[in-house]
Amino acid sequence: MRFHCRIIVKKNNIVFTDIDFPAVGQVWLAxxxxxxxxxxxxxxxxxxxxxxxxxxxxxxxLLTCVPHVSHYNGFQQDLKQIAEIIHQKGSLLFVDAYQSAGHIPINVKDMDIDILAAGTRKYMLGIPGTAFLYIKRELAEQFKPQMTGWFVKDRDSAFELFDSRFAAGAKRFETGTPSFAGLYAADAALKILLEAGTDRIGSYLRKLAGFSLQYAAEKELQIAGPQTVEGRTSLISVYAEDAAGIEAKLRRKNIITSARKDIIRIAPHFYSTKDEMKYAIDEISALLSN
Known part of the structure; x- marks a missing residue:
């Protein structure tokens, strides 16, 4: 579906969700x-x-912002279905894929995503400082960047002060010199992910999620989000009153988790095993029972 500028500028409503990562909503509130x-x-x-x-x-x-996966509880949204609904209303779809890219297959064309952003720090196995932006080409040509740098121009090496021509496609949304250390790390990480294959990674983690949910239930832990593998990722969030304190105790046992408000979050990847998940869940259960 094509969107013409003449139509877009008349729209004035932005939609986002309360399960978005806080920084996403804060961008719009500003x-x-x-x-x-x-x-x-x-x-x-x-x-x-x-x-x-x-x-x-x-x-x-004008724009609907959704997270592919909730950072809090691992809830996974059906982007293709959402895209169909909002496009029928004439809205654009922006997807935050930070919590999904790298361990869940994403096909921006099949899902009919208009704009998608992701970073390398999490499941893409990189380090801070590198992010990716996808924009449909026909949309990119309509948008004028509000923040520019020397990489956004049609000829970024020409060094022409008064050349205001933007590059074609999403390149016009680049800015200045990137974090080269981050790019080298991202390149190495992407090679690993592509060799493993996101389809195989997704299939493996789906099975791991099933095991983790079942074992956590046996340990009588309260899990946030969907209680089955349907509609969720392998991210397991366990309710805990003193989440920050438990995170610190787990770290001393070389178990790396994240405290988010009232939950302890375990985020496995393709290199994680059932035994490791079992060990982490056992330790969380023991700490919660003390």
Missing amino acids: QDRFKHNFTVIHGHGGIIGITQYEHEISDQT
Whole structure:
């Protein structure tokens, strides 16, 4: 579906969700142009039903921001289904894939995603300082960058002060000199991921998630998010009153987790094993029972 600038500029509503990573919503809240034109879709137990998009998106919605996967509880959204709904309303779809890229297969064309951003620090096995942006080519040609650098120009090596021509496609949204250390790390990481194959990684982690959920239930732990592998990733979030304290104790046992509000988050990847997940869950159970 093509979107023409003449239509887009008339829209003034931005939609995001309360399961977005906080920084995503904060970006929009900082935009004075849209400060009276936000719609926030609220999840139920950290989960958003597909029908909520049908009800909350209007013909005045310019952009709908959704996370592919919730950073809090591992809830995974059906992007293809969401795209179909919001495109029927005339909205663009922005996807935050930071919590999914690298361990879940993503096909931006099949899912009909308009804009997608991801970083290398998490499941893409890189380090901070490198991010990726995808924009449909026909959309990129319509947008004018609001922040520029010497890489956004049509000829970035020409060093022409008054040359205002932007490069074609998503390249126009690059800025200045990137973090080369981060790029070298990202290149090595991507080679590993491509060799392993995201389809195989996704299949393996789905089985690992099933094991982890079952074992956590046997240990009588309370798991946030979907209770089965349907609609979730292998990220396992265990409710804990003193999440930060438990995270610190686990770290002393060489178990690396993340405390997020009232949960302890375990984020395995293709190199993680059932025995490692069992060990982590056992230790969390022991700490919670003390």
